[in-house]
Amino acid sequence: MSVSRFWRKIPQRYNLIGTQCTTCGRYFFPPRSFCPECRRDGEIVDYQFKGDGEIVTYTVIRSASDQFENTTPYVLAIVRLDEGADLTAQVVCTPEEARIGMRVRSVFRRIAADGESGVIHYGTKFVPAE
């Protein structure tokens, strides 16, 4: 990932900054600048998600790309945040612990690094909250 691409997404990656349509109340992550329901009547504002949610579904990655091969096997899940938006993120637990419906909360972790000398990509992962 280029340095500028990572930098542009820091608000979302670090602090789960998404958006909300104040007209209909829907939350969006990643942030949308346009509400597909309200269209031109939609009022979009920034919203920081609280970081609590549950696992909708998950998979276990056992054969990963170079940046992640040191951490296999790891759990990659679709997490439904309590406000209603879904996102894909790692859940820090063993494959045996993971289950659909598990309550999780967000934590700040190292996601990947651009080699030994490149930028370190920090961001949000989830841990079991039960």
Place this chain on the structure above:
Amino acid sequence: MVGIYSYGVYIPRFRIKIPEIARVWGANADDLTKGLGVFEKSVPDLDEDTATIAVEAARSAMRRRSVDPEKIGAIYVGSESHPYAVKPTACTVGEAIGATPHMTAADYEFACKAGTAGIQTCMGLAKSGMVPYGIAVGADVAQGAPGDALEYTAAAGGAAFVIGNDDPIAVINHTCSFTTDTPDFWRREGQNFPRHGGRFTGDPGYFKHVQGAARMMLEQMGKTPSDYDYAVFHQPNAKFPQRVAKMLGFSADQIRPGLVVPRLGNTYSGSSMVGLAATLDVAEPGSRIFVTSFGSGAGSDAFDIEVTDAIASGAFDRSAAPTVEQLLANPIYVDYALYAKHKGKIVMQR
């Protein structure tokens, strides 16, 4: 009065027992655990480093007490294991708690006392009115070379203190420092692990500086050890803080709540700050706490701290973030092989 507005701690969940490290190097586990007074130490997860620990500790401090991030005017992170040689960990912490961009920030390094140096800096900025609040963090994923004496204690963890003038949970009555150029422990640029002077780290290093700062504090405040309810000293092992407490006239009861090293290990820049946090976890309004850190190189910072009614008020919610005791509970034990993997000590083919 300037003081601690809130505080938070983070300790990774993984632990390795000292006898497991001794097994690998053919050392006598009984001698080591008895000599050091340390039984296990914390180990970072594969995706944890000083920055993630500092962020989690700072976020815990913010959860315990509402503080407008816009009013945080300074962040200092003390560590000897900053993820970057050049690029401040403090900026990452600032971004992750929403305090950027109207703030100053810098990373500190002074072996195990860089975090308390950050507290002193924040005190100065808050007291002079330059910033409403400052955050000082001491955090490390402590380094110890394989087989070296340091490997038996070098641990991971950290603590964050929000410093300000506005209704603190604990007033910092006074701080003073004792500093000399003493080569008792060092790490040269580009080296992965620190080196140390063995027994030389004791008398000319730890004991001289801790006593120097502590006696200066007692003299300047006109107090004796019995005037304090609790005392916290830098804890590279359990033996040193117990011995220095005795030399100064503090009792075993006074240092007990803050002596976390037997189950945590030495979190370097986090060490005395996690000890202070563990003491604040049990302190009550009126409790008086004596703190002296130590950083090799060498220096000590002493603090006279007095807990206020605010710690028990509705404004501060200790239960909003885990206590040190809660963070030490329920660990996941790893063997030496997994520990080596977590610490990046296994050389991989690239």
